[in-house]
Amino acid sequence: MKKEGKLKKNMAAMALALALLLTTLIACSADSASDEDTEETAVTELHAAFSAFNSDATTIFLDGSNVVIETTGLPDHETVYWGEGNALYKEEPDVDRTPSIMSSNNNATTITVDATPNLTGSTVSTQLNTIGIAVSGASIFNDQEGGGPLNQAAASLDWTGAHIGPGVYHYHLEPKAFTDDDENLVGILLDGVFLYGRKCTSTGTYPTDLDSSGGHTTATQYTDGEEEYHYHIINELYSTTGSYLAFAGPYQGY
Ligand SMILES: [Zn+2]
Numbered sequence: 715m716k717k718e719g720k721l722k723k724n725m726a727a728m729a730l731a732l733a734l735l736l737t738t739l740i741a742c743s744a745d746s747a748s749d750e751d752t753e754e755t756a757v758t759e760l761h762a763a764f765s766a767f768n769s770d771a772t773t774i775f776l777d778g779s780n781v782v783i784e785t786t787g788l789p790d791h792e793t794v795y796w797g798e799g800n801a802l803y804k805e806e807p808d809v810d811r812t813p814s815i816m817s818s819n820n821n822a823t824t825i826t827v828d829a830t831p832n833l834t835g836s837t838v839s840t841q842l843n844t845i846g847i848a849v850s851g852a853s854i855f856n857d858q859e860g861g862g863p864l865n866q867a868a869a870s871l872d873w874t875g876a877h878i879g880p881g882v883y884h885y886h887l888e889p890k891a892f893t894d895d896d897e898n899l900v901g902i903l904l905d906g907v908f909l910y911g912r913k914c915t916s917t918g919t920y921p922t923d924l925d926s927s928g929g930h931t932t933a934t935q936y937t938d939g940e941e942e943y944h945y946h947i948i949n950e951l952y953s954t955t956g957s958y959l960a961f962a963g964p965y966q967g968y
């Protein structure tokens with residue numbers, strides 16, 4: 715009997731929470747472009763992996779069944795692209811620098827992703843521009859550069875596989891500033907799936923069961939023993955760069 719009473723209380727609390735949520739959703743619907751996500755269950759807690767993100771650059775919060783990631787796009791590591799005089803400027807004489815530097819560009823980006831990726835088996839190609847946000851706060855791009863293959867622009871990539879163009883500073887290759895042949899978290903992609911380094915914490919080595927996107931389902935350092943689908947940087951050298959593509963797609967979680 716006692717248990718039942720508690721259950722009823724919980725249900726009443728949930729109903730109240732739902733009513734509040736609905737009120738919020740209705741209030742927000744005027745500036746919401748799509749209502750396709752409203753059928754999904756609201757998530758009540760941010761994924762533990764978000765604790766690894768650079769809090770100076772990013773603001774991350776739940777919005778119903780979505781996670782919103784706002785970032786200044788400014789990474790917390792050294793690169794030649796900060797420009798001389800900056801505390802994080804790194805001299806990289808071999809980098810064929812683009813005309814843009816960090817301090818002259820607006821790197822800010824906001825992405826909204828599903829808090830629970832939609833892993834139904836259908837895949838979606840990645841596009842030019844931001845395909846995810848790294849733990850450093852900067853953007854992740856795919857294997858394309860201005861509609862062509864990346865290797866034509868490879869000379870402008872800095873020590874951590876990134877460069878800056880007319881748009882934001884972004885990584886194409888394994889971002890060695892925070893993952894270098896290890897199992898560290900790299901970031902989150904637009905389909906809501908987390909991307910990790912070349913090794914997996916579940917085995918401590920290169921996974922051998924990856925799908926074509928570099929994904930598989932195991933526990934990670936942020937899932938408390940629960941199995942969860944995630945991507946890895948695929949352990950195959952890209953072109954003549956001597957490094958590894960961050961993510962070429964396709965997305966599995968849209
Ligand atoms: Zn690029």
Ligand SMILES: [Zn+2]
Nearest residue numbers: 914915921932
């Ligand atoms: Zn893994």
